[in-house]
Amino acid sequence: MSAQRPTAPTSDTSIDGVWQIALGELDLKMGIKIIEESVDKVVATMPVEGNRQSFGLLHGGASLAVGEAVGSWAAVKHASTMGKSAVGVDVSATHHKGAREGLITITATPISLGRRMASHQVVIENEAGQRLCTLRITNLIIDIKK
Template sequence: MNSPAKNGSDSAPEPAEHALWKITLGELDEKMGVKILEESVERVVATMPVEGNRQSFGLLHGGASLAVGEAVGSWAAVIHASTLGKTAVGVDVSATHHRSARGGLVTITATPIHLGGTLTTHEVLITNEAGQRLCTLRITNMLMRRKHQPATPNP
């Protein structure tokens, strides 16, 4: 980042706004087949196939729903936190399973309930291709100052 000139002829630039954090899939997200459709402070939307994420009875695994719901809700919190120069860490997640799915694609949508400077809370809905609610999650994240990350990993 360039510093403004110190002579009297140049005025200091407006402070740069914090760049929005961009979602990066983790290993589990990739294995589950998650795809990001939208990412903003107001809404994060992703999809995931049921196939490959089923339990032994052939239904979408409840743990898969929690894992993807927590990921999408946390991504939404980190995007908000990035506007404040912070990051987010999960402190609570709960879920209610409403119905099952045996196939197709589910859509996961996180929307804010509360966007604070210390805590965020998001509602995360998981729906099937017909738009029916399969699972509702609520996730709370704590916002923290970012710690300096080394440019390269330590050996």
């Protein structure tokens, strides 16, 4: 199976040459909403309800999925300033605390923004501002199809 190259952002997903986030199918199913987006920070929210495991807690896989999405969006925003895109190559997470209800906030900030790689820290917090999970994601900066 060969990897597909991302296509160039269309004019409706780009403002001033910087890619604008477009939610995918999983993002919509998880109830993710974009709050803020820039090369310096991407912030999103997601409800715990609908994303819980069988014991009633926020599913760790949901935390990883939303964290990877937000971190990757941040990397693509950076890459788009160079006319490129980004693909994830590594993600790791530490779960600190559980959640049973409410809205979580997911914030990605850069650790390192290079020409070939971008690394971000992603923090997931509950409504009280308590840290639930910390992720680190590294994305490879790649050329895009024109």
